[in-house]
Amino acid sequence: MTVWRLSVLASVMCVVEDGSARWAGRDRQGPVTSDQVAANTAALFGGLCRVLLDRPGLAGPRDRLGLVSVSDDPGAAEFTAIHEEGMAHRRSRVSARVAPLSGLNAHLATASIDLGITGPGIAAVFGRCSDERGLSLARLLLDSAQAERVVVAGAEAHRGAMYGAALVVTGSSSPASKEAIAHLGPVDNEGGMTEAGVADVGAGSPIGSGLDELLAIGSELEPGWDHQASLARFGLGLEVMEHER
Amino acid sequence: MGASIVCSGIGCVTPFGRSVDTTWAGLLDGRSGLTSLASEERFGARPVGLIDANDLDAIGHRAGTVLITDLVLAAAGEAIANAGLSAPITDARVAIIVGSVSGARPSAEVARDPDRSFRPGQGGPTPDLAPGPLIDRIADAIGRPSIAFTLGTACAAGNQALLLGRQLLSAGAVDLVIAGGADELSEAMLMMFHSFGAFAKEGARPFDRRRDGVSLGEGSGFVVLETLDSARARGHRPLAVLHGGWYGLEGYHMTAQEPDGAGVVTTVQRAIDDAAIDPGQLDLVCAHGTGTPLNDRAEALGLGKLGLAEVPIVSLKGRMGHLQGAASAVEAVCCVNAVVDGRFPANRSDLEIDDELDLVAPTDVVDLPANPTILNLAFGFGGSMAATVIGA
Numbered sequence: 001m002t003v004w005r006l007s008v009l010a011s012v013m014c015v016v017e018d019g020s021a022r023w024a025g026r027d028r029q030g031p032v033t034s035d036q037v038a039a040n041t042a043a044l045f046g047g048l049c050r051v052l053l054d055r056p057g058l059a060g061p062r063d064r065l066g067l068v069s070v071s072d073d074p075g076a077a078e079f080t081a082i083h084e085e086g087m088a089h090r091r092s093r094v095s096a097r098v099a100p101l102s103g104l105n106a107h108l109a110t111a112s113i114d115l116g117i118t119g120p121g122i123a124a125v126f127g128r129c130s131d132e133r134g135l136s137l138a139r140l141l142l143d144s145a146q147a148e149r150v151v152v153a154g155a156e157a158h159r160g161a162m163y164g165a166a167l168v169v170t171g172s173s174s175p176a177s178k179e180a181i182a183h184l185g186p187v188d189n190e191g192g193m194t195e196a197g198v199a200d201v202g203a204g205s206p207i208g209s210g211l212d213e214l215l216a217i218g219s220e221l222e223p224g225w226d227h228q229a230s231l232a233r234f235g236l237g238l239e240v241m242e243h244e245r
Numbered sequence: 246m247g248a249s250i251v252c253s254g255i256g257c258v259t260p261f262g263r264s265v266d267t268t269w270a271g272l273l274d275g276r277s278g279l280t281s282l283a284s285e286e287r288f289g290a291r292p293v294g295l296i297d298a299n300d301l302d303a304i305g306h307r308a309g310t311v312l313i314t315d316l317v318l319a320a321a322g323e324a325i326a327n328a329g330l331s332a333p334i335t336d337a338r339v340a341i342i343v344g345s346v347s348g349a350r351p352s353a354e355v356a357r358d359p360d361r362s363f364r365p366g367q368g369g370p371t372p373d374l375a376p377g378p379l380i381d382r383i384a385d386a387i388g389r390p391s392i393a394f395t396l397g398t399a400c401a402a403g404n405q406a407l408l409l410g411r412q413l414l415s416a417g418a419v420d421l422v423i424a425g426g427a428d429e430l431s432e433a434m435l436m437m438f439h440s441f442g443a444f445a446k447e448g449a450r451p452f453d454r455r456r457d458g459v460s461l462g463e464g465s466g467f468v469v470l471e472t473l474d475s476a477r478a479r480g481h482r483p484l485a486v487l488h489g490g491w492y493g494l495e496g497y498h499m500t501a502q503e504p505d506g507a508g509v510v511t512t513v514q515r516a517i518d519d520a521a522i523d524p525g526q527l528d529l530v531c532a533h534g535t536g537t538p539l540n541d542r543a544e545a546l547g548l549g550k551l552g553l554a555e556v557p558i559v560s561l562k563g564r565m566g567h568l569q570g571a572a573s574a575v576e577a578v579c580c581v582n583a584v585v586d587g588r589f590p591a592n593r594s595d596l597e598i599d600d601e602l603d604l605v606a607p608t609d610v611v612d613l614p615a616n617p618t619i620l621n622l623a624f625g626f627g628g629s630m631a632a633t634v635i636g637a
Contacts, residue, residue, distance in 0.1 A: 067494065069397075105346075105399045109627025112494040118511070121494040121629060122409070123397040144412050 014048060016162040041162055045069060045107035045155040046114050048166035052151060053115060058168060066147030067121040069107040070134035070154045107155060120146045138169050250411045251483035252635070253476050254328025254469035255578045256320040260294035260462055260565045263304055264323055268575075269582055271565075272590035273610055278565030279448050279460055282363065282435075292448040293430060294462020294566025298364060311352040316427040316465035316571075317343055318386050324423060325387065328469035329481045334388035337420040340413050341383065341390045344402025344426030345570040348395060351431035363430060391419055398492075399625025400533070400567070402426050403466065403574025404633050405492045410470045420475060425467030426574035434461055434569065441500070449536030449567065451560035451592065452545070452606045454599040456536045462566025466575035485584040488618070488634040489520030495628035502543040502624055509547025512630040513620065520634035527556050527634075528617040529589050531576050533624045534560020535567055540624065545602040554603045556620075557611050563593040573623035573631065580619040580635040587613050 014021050049067070052058060108121040122137050138150035153166030257264070260278035261271030271278055279292035296316075304319035306312055321341070325332045355362040383393075392413065396402040403426030410422030438444040438459055445458035468487075476483045493515070495508035502508050517524055530553065532544055541560075548554060561576055568575055583589040589611040596608050613619075616637035623631045 062496070063493075105397050105625070105627045105629060106499075108398070108494060108629065109499055112496040112628055113498065116496050118494050118496045120492055121398065122405075123629075124394045140409070140412050140416065143416060 014044065014162075014164045016044065016164075041155040041164070042106035042110040044162050044164040045153055045166075046110035048153050048155065048164050049111040049115055049117075049151050052166055052168050058149075060149065062116045063118045064148040065117050065119045066138065066141040066150035067108050067111055067117055067119065068134045068137045068141070068150055068152045069121075069123045070137075070152065107153070111151070111153075135169065142170065247415050249473040250414050250470055250487045251473050251476050252468050252485045252487055252581045253471050253481055253483050254324040254326070254330070255467070255484065255581050256323025256325075256327060257464065257466040257575050257578045258296060258300065258304060258316050258319050259464040259466075259568070259575055260296055262297075263300040263319060265327070265578060265582055268565075269579070269586070269590075272561065272579070273588065275591065275594050276564075277448070277593075278462070291444055291446060292460050292566075293363075293435075294460060294464070294568060295363060295430060296463055301364070309356065311349045312429045313345065313347075313349055313352070313427050313465075314383065316429065316463075317383065317467075320425060320427065320465040321383075321387060321423050321467040324425075324467040324469045327484075328471075329479070330421075330469070332387055333385065334421065337388075338391040338418075339388055340392035340410060340419040340422045340424075341387060342392075342394060342396060342406040342410055342422065342424040344396040344398065344404075344406040344574060346397070346399055346402070346428050347431055347434065347569070348397075350433070351429045354431055354433065387423065390423075396426075396570075398629040398631070399627055400569060400572050401492065401623040401625040401629040401631040402570045403572060403577060404490065404621060404623040404631035405629070406574065407468060407470065407487060407577055407633055408490045408492050408631060411487055411490075414470060414472055420471065422470040423467055424470060424574075425465065425578075426568075426571040427465035428463055428569035428571050430461060430463040443537055445536055448593075449560075449563050450596070451532065451534035451536040451563045452541050452558070452598055452602055452604065453536070453563075453593070453596050454601075455597060456538060456541060456599070458537055459535050460562070460566040462562075462568045464565070464568040464571045464575055466568075466571055466578040468574070468577060468581060485581040485635050485637060488522060488636050489516065490631065490633035491515035491519055492629070492631035495624075495630055497628055499628075500626050501539060502628075504539060504543055504546075506543045506545070506547025506550060508624065508628070508630055509544055509622070510550050512622070512624075512632045513547065513551055513553070516620065516632035516634055522618060522634060522636075524551060524553055526618050527553065527620050528613055529583070529611060529619045530556050530558040531580050531589075531619055531621045532558050532560040533573075533622045534558070534562050536560070536562060541599070541602060544622065544624075545604045549603050555605055557589075557605050557607050559589055559592050559607065559611065561590065563596075564590065573621060573633075576623075577621050577633055577635065580621050580633075583613060583619060584617055584635065584637050587615075587617075589613060589619070 105123050108123050111117060112121060120141055124137060134152045138152050141147040141150050149168055149170045151166055151168050155164035255265055257268055259268045261268040278294050280295050282291055282293050304315050306315040322332060396406050398405050406424040406426060410424035413419050414422055438461060443458040445460050449460040450456040470487060491512060495503060497503045534541060561579060591608050591610050592606050594608050596606060598606055618636035621633045621635060
């Protein structure tokens with residue numbers, strides 16, 4: 001079993017359906033304002049980061065804060081919809097604004113610009129199991145001293161709903177780091193590099209507490225999708241991290 | 246950062262050709278790799294960096310399949326062979342990191358509406374975009390990697406892929422890294438730049454007083470990285486050293502850099518600090534150099550603030566277009582090759598340098614000193630920034 005030498009400082013999770021947001025771990029996060037109900041996954045990503053970083057004790061030097069955005073299928077739903085609209089209008093400013101930024105880069109950009117984060121940013125598509133591997137990338141940033149803390153977050157749109165989850169981690173160099181980084185693979189572990197664009201490869205496996213709620217909603221939205229296994233794997237990591245906190 | 250990380254092999258597919266040699270020859274002889282776009286009615290007859298149809302045939306691309314996969318396999322395959330390795334690699338822990346702006350979406354666009362293709366006959370059945378088959382193809386060709394992921398940090402992704410690879414090697418997580426970037430041209434991307442008014446009318450003219458935007462292009466570039474000890478152990482002579490670099494976020498604007506070059510200053514300063522070199526050791530800057538008024542000005546201002554105004558600066562985007570997520574990867578390939586060859590290609594020969602830019606932009610091939618050190622810059626939409634320092 002991978003031993004995660006990471007400490008979770010805060011976590012949050014959100015599911016948006018029919019324009020309303022349900023937040024997990026809300027009692028730990030304080031009230032959520034309407035502007036944090038996302039209009040798209042980039043806004044959701046930024047909102048998740050804001051909720052976390054507005055918490056007392058988490059404000060700090062933003063140039064030492066890393067951002068890791070992970071996804072199975074970044075922004076595909078929005079890209080497809082907006083692109084179609086753009087194609088209909090040919091020179092649509094809507095398409096122009098969003099097309100290249102519809103994926104993970106938009107997530108990073110939104111959070112970075114809105115919150116003044118100027119540390120390292122990684123937008124990585126692994127396919128499934130992105131959450132665990134995102135944590136491994138956080139480990140890499142912490143171990144290389146590029147960042148003191150890292151927000152690892154995922155936000156995805158799928159079949160009319162949006163999922164998002166984020167946590168702030170920190171850590172110190174440890175002999176276990178090598179094993180944690182190695183946990184990025186292997187590629188045949190249901191994932192690896194994905195080139196999926198508009199392919200419907202499923203919802204993400206967001207990160208954070210309140211996993212039962214997400215699991216239930218996810219199972220409703222996509223029967224048969226193996227949320228249980230995916231979240232259980234993450235839960236295992238989370239349990240260890242919580243233990244070390 | 247510990248162990249010295251070396252570049253053992255390079256490969257690329259560009260508008261100049263399907264190999265490092267053909268690309269290098271095209272760049273050195275002063276030709277333009279830009280061609281007029283066929284779909285004039287949509288965007289005007291604007292030059293783009295399109296890969297030649299014969300080269301696509303030669304790398305095995307077939308209509309109805311995902312082009313980016315073939316671009317990855319062709320460039321990575323060349324890099325692996327150049328590194329003295331045989332694919333598939335089965336006796337080492339390998340990471341493959343692919344920077345890309347659009348991934349497979351352009352192929353999906355064309356499959357859904359063949360009229361959107363810039364290449365006749367490119368329609369056909371919907372390509373299989375599921376991760377499994379694509380990964381299998383790459384795994385079969387390269388060897389099943391221990392770590393594989395795609396980076397979506399826009400036009401800085403190629404450089405960042407190299408730097409993440411360096412970190413993985415330094416951490417001892419893998420033995421070999423195949424890192425780079427790939428992107429194909431898409432109508433969506435052309436539409437976006439057209440809509441921004443940032444699509445150069447007569448081809449990108451970086452640092453030129455007449456510059457009016459970007460010439461988009463497509464391609465792929467990959468570098469095999471390993472530790473110096475690893476290369477020595479297998480008797481391979483490295484091509485160059487990846488001395489260091491930096492990647493981060495500017496946090497300023499979705500599509501613009503800070504006009505005063507603050508992001509450039511941060512990126513370059515931290516990159517040379519990480520590489521543990523003195524700014525005076527830099528022999529050449531391989532610029533991001535998109536050809537937009539804002540980018541080139543910010544880049545010149547930032548470099549000037551660091552006392553680097555006199556270091557020769559070259560933008561390859563005026564020669565073969567902005568290759569999107571592949572741009573800084575292909576440019577890194579060129580930096581590595583320049584270390585070997587002792588020369589670096591020139592800017593556009595018809596450059597009329599903007600007097601407001603305090604820089605030295607050669608229009609002849611640059612003869613490099615022995616053991617040169619080159620800074621490779623990349624800045625992407627959303628504020629992603631990445632710089633690598635490559636040398637002997």
